Amino acid sequence: MVRLGCAIEGLMSEPDIIWMKDGEKLYSTDQMYITLEAQHWETFYSVRNVQQQDAGKYWCEVELHGKAMSSEPAWITVEGVPHFVLEPQDVATLPGVSFNLTCAAVGPPEPVEVLWWLGGTQVGDYTPSPSVLHVPGVNGSIKVYCEARNDRGLSVSRTGTVHIKVVPGAPRDVQVVQVLENNITLNWSPGFTGHSDLQNCTIQMSKMSKTSGRKMPLPERLVTVPPFQVEIGGLQCFSNYSVRIRCANDVGNSPFSSWVNFQTLESAPLAAPKNLTFDLSEQQLTLTWAGLEVEDLGGKLLAYKMQWSLGGERQDAMLFVENKAQLSGGGRFFNATFQVAACTVVGCGPWSLPVLVMPASALDGQTQRGHMWVGLLLGLLVAIMVGLLLTVLVHRRGKETQFGSVFKPPGNESTVTFTAARSFNRQRAELPESTLDSLGINDDLKTKLRDVLIPERLLTLGHMLGKGEFGSVREAYLKMEDSSVQKVAVKVLKTDISTSSDIEQCLKEAAYMKDFHHPNVIQLIGVSLHRRLHQRLPVPMVILPFMKHGDLHTFLLMSRLGDDPFTLSLQTLIQFMLDVARGMEYLSSKNIIHRDLAARNCMLNENMTVCVADFGLSKKIYSGDYYRQGSVSKLPVKWIALESLADNVYTTQSDVWAFGVTMWEVMALGQTPYPGVENSEIYEYLIKGERLKKPPDCRDDIYEIMHSCWSPVPKCRPSFQQLIEQLENLWVGLSPAPAKEPQLYVNLEGDDLDVAMEQATGGASSGPEAGCSWGAPWQCVGMEEEEKDWLMVSSGAALAIGGDYRYIIGPRCSLDEEARPLDGLSEDIREEDDDVVINV
Structure with missing residues (x-):
């Protein structure tokens, strides 16, 4: 173990001391910060078990007036066998083409020498590190590795393979x-x-x-x-x-x-039927038209749809399988207008040109009358032209004329008007269906969401269910493949979005939810894109199941503050907690950190089952077990763990902390956590050891479970699996809990702790033989000594800081009723709310 320390004094305000290693900031809980006295601060950094990667240059930095002030550096060097910094890699080459391989290893101690092995045969002798091997060319695959030696011993690198490039295989x-x-x-x-x-x-x-x-x-x-x-x-x-x-x-x-x-899929027909003709008699009207070409049909012909109107009124449409229609009672169709369109399973195409049905005699009469009117109009036109010519000759110098009386026809003009009952235009400017390629999001996100994209035309939006900073939630109806309709909830991003990054942030939540399959985690139905006129980017919509009873927080508030209050049994409240714990256990098994767990983000379905929802702040962790918040954003500080407030580090254990706060919300029936404490004061409140107080009418055993979630040491908090087991036992039993053991508040350090505890127990052993376990609060079984030091602060440092650094020291078993009193300490004992305080 190595412990480094540095101190600074003389500053007027408390500095932010940062530990650096080889130019990079260190993020670790193995750091301690102590205020020794006014204008004097000290910090320590511990390496519990030095490894080769711990070697390097360490120093402290403090930023003052925009400039960094650094301490003297310290170095950690680790002597041992050589450590490879560059090993032979796999190589692909053409036959007979030369190439180079590199191997490098370092100490200490130095110097380090390297020896090459190619195809199981030693190549040359040891050369100083780093070493480059030139291979003139090979005709087949071969293995290669290198050895490195120094005064401490010999190390062997990984074995690389030299491959010969060939033609690829079929996809x-x-x-x-x-x-x-x-x-x-x-x-x-x-x-x-x-x-x-x-x-x-x-x-x-x-x-x-x-x-x-x-x-x-x-x-x-x-x-x-x-x-x-x-x-x-x-x-x-x-x-x-x-x-x-x-x-x-x-x-x-x-x-x-x-x-x-x-x-490819079917579409509505692309063209209208042509050559619509009719044959009319008193008994029957026969209509015929030309069938569509296969290329124009766009699918499998379902039927021909015929619409007709009589006297300006639309009549009921008719369907025909063939391109022929025979209608009885031909006389009733005089002066009727007919149009026909082809239909597939997708829809109907454009209408044909309208045809007016009239008897043949009427048509012949119309033709004769038409010829007569043409003759009359021609004669009138000739007379007008002659009159105009004479007028011009008589008044060729005049500028004012009375042409108006010449051109004005006698009587009122007849106007012909019509109103289109319905029009259909396949070429109209419709908004195209949006695709994921139009969003400008990254390819990985597009691949994840491609199979859950739902066309916008299948959604019918209803009234608004809720509205927040980033958008709204609306009730909607989704048309399914079997033509049934499902009631859903749709999260719609605000319509004033302007960048692809806004859309990408919204759709990440849907990407996380895509693979969730658990009764206590909300299930993604799909994603849809709303195309907007004159806008480049569509509005993303996340489609979720409709939750009949809304969010858990509002439901709890309504139980005591609504117009019609109702009573929730303790068994129901514990069931709510169990549902949340099971959902979070499932998310943690999927390596998902929620980061925003709260009652407001848990939904109640029609069966009163709680589903964890709202993954807007969630993060997928692919390696390690933590996530570091990179930028400042609006975060729910009253639900955030102590280490997350301090270092922006989020783990599954920080979700456990938030679960404890959610348990408190459930037992308090929707009250706001930390009443009377401002958001800006939360960190100082928690660092002093303060926690949420027990809600009214909350049983001690339930409060102990939620209190265990707020340990200052993340690994000492229970896992979600352990929380499920504890809550299941409560739900099954629901029997009165035994009286809570008194707790002792002791301000001790070092060896004095064992002496005082021996006095407090009347000299009784505190080991396993006595059946009792004493220790610091939230202390884990099997903690190492260095981890215990994290919890204990020296009394001198505590007084210098001025905070309340009392830590709970209490028995973890029931003491015998005949146990002796605390002789020698009783005069300093005072009782406060069943807690025993010892001032030593």
Whole structure:
């Protein structure tokens, strides 16, 4: 073990002393900060078990007036066998091409020498580190490693492999993961890469002709990889295609994969039926029209829809399987207007031109009358032209004329108007369906959300359920694949978003929820994108199950403050806590840190089951067991653990702290934690050892569970699995808890602690033989001595800081009723709320 220390004095205010190692700030709980006296502070940094990676240069820094003031440096050096800083790596090369390998190792002690082994054979002799081996070329795979030695001994590096580059293997798992009317998304996995990075892939496609039934090759597409996914557009709806892929590295092309067949989705017909004609008699009206070409149909013909109007009033539409309609009672269709459209399962296409039904005699009469009117109009036109010519000749010098009386026809003008009952235009400017590619988010997030994207047209938004700083939650109805309708809740980001980063932050929450499958964790239904007119970016919408009873915090408040208060049994409250603990245990098993656990972020479904929700601050941890908040953001300080407030470090144990606060909210029926304490005062309140007080009517055993979640040492807090077991026992039993043992508040240090405890127990042993265990508060079983030191502060330092650094020292078993009194200390004992305080 190594302990480093530095001190500073003379400053007017308490400084922020930072430990540095090799130019980087140290983030560790193995640091202690002590105020010795006014304007004098000291800090220590401990390395409990020095390893090779602990070697380096250490110093302290204090920022003063914008400048960093540094202490004298100290070095930790670790002597031993050589430590490799650069080992032989795997190499891929063409046959006979030379290449270099590098191996480097360091002490102390120095010097360090390196020896190479190639294919099991020693190459040369020891050379100083670092060493470069030049290989003139190989024709097959071979193994290589190096040895390093110094005065302490010998180390052997990892074994690298020299691969020979070859042609890659055929791609695998070629899948059409998304099919739309005119485009698809193609996904595949690379085969054997040939020990060389793949550069591009060639996609070959062919289309099955609907008329001849033969495959027609389409132009090849060359795509850069990775990613091994591409969206192919410009396809024809309701058509059969085949696709295969090959990939290339710097050696050559792979073989093609097997053909994969797919069919694009249907669409509404693209054109209107043509040549609509009728044959009218007194008994029957027959309408015929030309059927659509296969290319214009857009899918499988479902029926022809006919609409007609009579006297300006729309009549009931009719459906016909064939391109012919026979309607009885032809006389009733005089002066009726007909239109027809083709329909597929997706919808109906544009309407044909309207046709007016009239008897043939009427049509002949109209033709004759038309000829007569044409003759009259021509004669009138000639007379007008002659009159105009004479007028110009007589009044050629005049500038004022009375042409108005000449052109004004006798009587009132007749105007012809009509009103379109319904119009259909396939070319109208509709907002296109938004895709994930239009958001500008990163490819990993797009891949995670692609299979949960729901078209906006399937959503019908209802009234607002709630509104917050980043958006709103609305009630909605979602049309399912079987045409049923499901009631859902939709989280809608504010419409004033302007950047892709805002959208990406919102959709990350959905990405976390995508893989959640647990009854106590809210399940993601999907993600939809609302396209806005004249806006580049759509508004993301996260679709969640509808929670009938809303959030847990509001439900608890309504139980005592609502218009119709109701009583919640203790068993129900414990069940709420159990549901939250089970959901959080599931999240921790998925390496998810919630960071915002509170009653307001837990939802109640129709079965009164609590689901953990609102993962806006959640983080996925891929390595290690902690997450460090990088930037300042709005955080719920009254639910945040002590170490998170101090260092912005978040772990599963900090979620346990928040769970304890949530338990307090449940037992307090929705009260705000730390009543009377401001957010800015929380850290000082907790660092003094203060915690949330026991809620009214809360049993001691329940309060002890939540109190255990607030240990200042994160690893001393219970796990969620342990919390589940404790709460299950309470839920099953619900029997009165035994009276709580008195607690002793002692301000002791060092060896005096054992003496005082021996006096307090009348000389009784405190070891396992006596059946009792005494220790600091929240102290874990099996803690090492250095970890215990973290909890204890010397009495001199405590007085200098001026804070209340009393720590609970109490028995962890029930003492015999015949135990002797605390002789010699009784005169200094005073009782406060069942706690015994000993002033020593």
